[in-house]
Amino acid sequence: MTDPVRDLTTLDEATARLLTVAGTLDDAALAEPSRLPGWTRGHLLSHLARNADALLNVVAGRPMYASAEARDADIEAGAGRPAETLAEDVRLSAARLATALSEVTDWEAVVELRNGVTDRLARVPFRRLVEVELHQVDLGAGRELEDLSPEFTDAENAFLADRFTGHPDVPPLLLRPAGSPALTSGRAPAPGEEPLTVTGAPADLLGWLAGRRAPA
Structure with a gap:
């Protein structure tokens, strides 16, 4: 059963873990391959930041991404930034999304995600939680699938x-x-x-x- 309030609390905890790990990765570590083919750890952090902004668009009733090409280009453009800059981007983008989600009054509203997929707004906190939890595992920086609750x-x-x-x-x-x-x-x-x-x-x-x- 979907419980967005519970999911928001769990998301805050998962985001804090992610930010702790991100803060331990230097430029060399971020340039190393992640567990996702073709992506470095820097790509993963860049994606997580842009995903937070994309879900902020969803909450606000805007298109999630301008286009698939723009999504990919934004991730690529941000992947090679210094470690401190990337970690701060992840932190600030997550905070923006958390603020927007804390102000939601109609969780039953239907929103549009990528590729025309629709869902209830109540599912957005869990969808973001999936991104944060699985991609922290994908970083290959100590967290495994067995560590997930x-x-x-x-x-x-x-x-x-x-x-x-x-x-x-x-x-x-x-x-x-x-x-x-x-x-x-x-x-x-x-x-x-x-x-x-x-x-x-x-x-x-x-x-x-x-x-x-x-x-x-």
């Missing part, structure tokens, strides 16, 4: 399972994360077709669904 991992697994539900290119799936509720995803099974059962630790399933880990 069980509550976040279960919620993100459910979110990703729902995201792929009905997708024609995804086979019927029955996801069984150990110790957590089972989930279904993928396209509807054909008559007589059994869903593919995927089991594993919740963190491993999250890594698989989010494209961070290959199946064992």
Whole structure:
């Protein structure tokens, strides 16, 4: 169940952790590859700053990004800045978004995200939380998927399972994360077709669904 007030509190805590880590990375560390192919750690911090501003646009009823090309160009342009500048950009952009979210009065409003995707405004704090939590892992600076809270991992697994539900290119799936509720995803099974059962630790399933880990 979506609880934006709870998610805002969790987001504040996750952002504080991210800023602590960002403050430990010098110019050389930011120039090193992240765990996302083609991106340095500097790219990740640049993306996190611009994502905060993009979600601020969403809250204000403006287009999230001017275009996909502009989004990519802004990330690239900011990736090579000095470590102190990048960390400050992440801090200030996160603070701007936090202020805007704290002033929301209608969480049921429908907003438009990238590529025409719509969602309730109440989901925006969680969407930002996903960016902060997963990309801190992507930094490869000490935090792993196993360090994420069980509550976040279960919620993100459910979110990703729902995201792929009905997708024609995804086979019927029955996801069984150990110790957590089972989930279904993928396209509807054909008559007589059994869903593919995927089991594993919740963190491993999250890594698989989010494209961070290959199946064992």
